[in-house]
Amino acid sequence: MKEKWKSSIKIYQKVDIILQDMTSSRSFIQDFEEDQLMIGPPVQNGIERLLEKGAKYTILLYGEERVYTLETEIVHRTQDDLPMYTLRVNRCLGELQRRQHVRAIVNLPVHYVAMLNDVKEIEKQMVHSESLDLFKLQDCDICDGWILNLSASGVCLSIEEKIDAGQSVVLRFELEDHTLTLIGDICYRELRMQSGKTGYTYGISFSGLKPSFEDRIIRYVFAKIRQNRQYDL
Numbered sequence: 499m500k501e502k503w504k505s506s507i508k509i510y511q512k513v514d515i516i517l518q519d520m521t522s523s524r525s526f527i528q529d530f531e532e533d534q535l536m537i538g539p540p541v542q543n544g545i546e547r548l549l550e551k552g553a554k555y556t557i558l559l560y561g562e563e564r565v566y567t568l569e570t571e572i573v574h575r576t577q578d579d580l581p582m583y584t585l586r587v588n589r590c591l592g593e594l595q596r597r598q599h600v601r602a603i604v605n606l607p608v609h610y611v612a613m614l615n616d617v618k619e620i621e622k623q624m625v626h627s628e629s630l631d632l633f634k635l636q637d638c639d640i641c642d643g644w645i646l647n648l649s650a651s652g653v654c655l656s657i658e659e660k661i662d663a664g665q666s667v668v669l670r671f672e673l674e675d676h677t678l679t680l681i682g683d684i685c686y687r688e689l690r691m692q693s694g695k696t697g698y699t700y701g702i703s704f705s706g707l708k709p710s711f712e713d714r715i716i717r718y719v720f721a722k723i724r725q726n727r728q729y730d731l
Contacts, residue, residue, distance in 0.1 A: 503568065503590050506561030507535070514558040514717040515540045515549070520725040521674065522558075522717045523547045528582060535570070535585045543675055549583055551575050556591065556724065558717050565716055567591040601654075602722035606645040606671050608655065613666035613681070645671060648722075650715045652682060652703040656690075660698055663687050667702065673718055681705045 507530050514522045523540035530536065539546045549555065551572050559566040569591055574584035594600050643657035653669070661667065663684050670679045682702035690697050 501590060502564070502593065503559055503561070503566040503587075506559065506564065506566065512560050512713075513537060514560075514713075515547075516556040516558070516717075516721050516724060517542075517547060520721045522721055525583075533587045534573070535587065537583050537585065539581050539583075548581070549575070554588075555585070556720070557585070558720055560713065564593050566593045567720060600716075600719060600723075601647045601649040602719040604645055604648050604722060606648070606673075608643050608645050608653075608669055608671040609640050610643055610655070610657070610670070611640055611668050612659075612661055613668060645669075646699065648715065649719060650704075650707070650712045652685070652701065655700045655702050656697065657700070658695070658697045661687070661700065666705065669702070673714060676714065678711055678714070680707065680711065 507527060509527060509529065511527045513525055513527060513535070515525060516522055521542065523542035525537040525540040528536045528538055540549065541547070549572050551574070554569065554571045557568050557570050559568055567590070569588045570585040571588060572583055573586045576582045641657065641659055643655055646654040646656050648654075655667075655669070661684060663686065666681060666683050668679065668681055670677060672678075682704050685701040685703050687701075688699045690699055
């Protein structure tokens with residue numbers, strides 16, 4: 499029976515290559531056959547990253563419904579001005595639905611505000627404007643906190659402020675040199691005590707997440723999970 503990841507392959511389909519430093523670079527499939535993928539030069543922040551022949555790389559293959567994690571090896575590299583790489587797929591390490599709850603332990607600083615305006619109206623503006631500054635729509639102070647774990651469906655947020663369950667928040671944080679501004683709904687709240695101080699952790703579920711943001715979070719999560727395993731976190 500044909501493996502599911504093979505059925506999802508298309509020409510010019512995007513893939514992310516997890517590099518040795520646990521960051522990711524983006525490329526696109528130029529051709530494929532059996533267990534081999536031909537990709538163009540991977541690019542990271544506008545800079546081409548060279549891959550070594552014989553080296554093994556974990557890649558993320560983005561299907562329409564699922565994301566596949568593949569263990570690959572560079573078996574050929576052209577010597578042209580625009581290098582092309584042939585990757586042999588050794589095995590599929592796993593798959594997930596694009597909205598599945600796969601989380602990574604992180605420690606990311608975040609700015610946030612509690613929602614005061616109509617959420618539905620703001621979500622409409624988010625869909626139609628990449629540059630919309632949601633913070634300017636909020637008539638309250640910007641507060642600081644920490645993201646303790648992250649997935650494409652939400653975060654665990656650690657802050658000192660008490661916010662009611664069911665309320666929405668706007669989160670802004672940095673991810674791979676990009677600033678993400680997202681809306682989330684509070685699913686649960688837990689009281690915590692640390693060094694004699696009261697604080698709270700919240701489960702936040704993202705609302706109206708753009709596909710481009712979802713892809714960015716997914717590849718960051720996979721790279722972070724791999725990094726955490728190296729350090730047994």
